[in-house]
Amino acid sequence: MRDLEKFKGVFVALNTIYDKNDEINVDAIKELVKIYKSKGVKGVYVCGSTGEGFLLSTEERMQVAEAVMDVAGDDFTVIVHVGCAGTKESIRLAKHAEKIGVDAVSAVPSVYYHLSPASVEKHWTGIIDSTDLPFIIYNIPQLTSFNLPLDLFERMAKNPKVIGIKNSEEPVYNMERYRTVAGDDFIIFNGSDEQYLGGRLMGANAGIGGTYGTMPELFVKLDELINQNKIEQAKLLQYKINDVIFDLISLPSLYGAAKNVISRRFGIDAGVPRSPFLPVENDEKISAIVEKIENYVAQLNELGE
Template sequence: MRKIEVLNMISVDKFKGVFVALNTIYDDNDNINTEEIKKLVKIYKTKGVKGVYVCGSTGEGFLLSTEERMQVAEAVKEASGDDFTVIVHVGCAGTKESIKLAKHAEKIGADAVSAVPSVYYRLSPECVEKHWNGIIDSTDLPFIIYNIPQLTGFNLPLDLFKRMAENPKVIGIKNSEEPVYNMERYRTVAGDDFIIFNGSDEQFLGGRLMGANAGIGGTYGTMPELFAALDKMINENRIEEAKKLQYKINDVIFELLSYESLYGAAKQVISHRFGINAGKPRSPFLEVEYSDRLQKTIDKIEKYVSELGEY
């Protein structure tokens, strides 16, 4: 079956737009807080984003047990309903656990699964291909490659990407490597009917201009309105406006990165902006305490959101 036929069957539009890389929330005993996760997902449904990416880097996926990852996915899908796209990251060090998570994602009605290469062992491209194909073959769900070499240590070769993109079930790539140059390479190789998610938040505009047609990001969760507006400006070819908004977004990202823990700071922002208890990140990540300094970051986000108007 040709890729375009597969994409038509699954409705390609559900994968275009802005996707929040969802923070996993824990209770005071470090257990998964499904109720707060559901509240947060329902909030994002009102903020102009297309869906969520679950248990990835921002979701602290590699700090969760397989059972915890299933808990998170179930809570997210329950809160999302059928009108909010859910992509579940199922990447693990071993293929067996990844397949288990992929089958669970299919069972609960997720829209797609995604995975990083097998980590730690610095495997060859042939091993990574075997790992990904094992996941792909285990379900009928579409698959999205997750390329983040700065964390996995695996630089995706273009020939491997080409082979993967030829599989009709591989509908896209979440590309979080920093050079936007490869967005164009992936687009050229895979064609127009392939979903390329920009993964570097501070280069959303650059990534979109170089070939990405969607975005997944960890800081989106703190300011989803800004990224939704940026996406709309790009789609309408309002590039000068988009550039100014990207500068504002980067101003916030720069501040978030200045804290001891990006995830700790993001969870504080989410808690105070949206009135939920996003808690703290799981150890060994550091907690960030609420402070006047943090409130200034929140105030800056609110200011930028208020300046959007109807955008």
């Protein structure tokens, strides 16, 4: 059995922060990582969808990864998303990630061209073979238009470097299918924030999410309740989380809303998302979301009783 404990738990899909000139704000990223460490999250997933990875240059993605590693420490797990349209650039990012000491790399299928499973397998295998790092499949068909076939997953899962999958497809049904195929010695990250409880019950043993960053305390507590088999309390907390998510996605852009809430809650200027994502004004709607989260955090002790 592999020692995969450092990949179990709650992982924040880290927002990339820019300064007023749309350059990477290294200092703000470092401060945000420190805050998440203090909140009890297990680690971060860097330069994925929430991290606006496909809006960053290769050099910027390296810059973000380096900023995170500067403050991560040995007790905080760092997974870097290296997915690109082309395998060559993904390999470049993977080699850099290995050089700076990250814990694992991850990648979506090659995007845009609607490639065959054989081409996706070639893409992922090229990345995997380029380093000695563990690899985590990133399955998000609603953005990549690639529906991961179970036979391809089975072949990939047999590679000893492939330790897990970040499964962000919306139905939780396949969590059970992936668990059945891969066995217990495998990490399945739930990627649908509003279905964290459902995903865990269907076979996931960890989670990576973009809204976690706005309310890490709630997801850490939800994970704790599930691990303690306090399912009724977990269900109530998932309802509260979904109440917040509903509010966030009702605004012009999720990333703009999340960055605004992060700024308000943690005292860090998280700025705005990179164009073409829309910013979200700091108005009464954001204030209401922040107040709601703070109220739910204040109620956490009651859920554990």
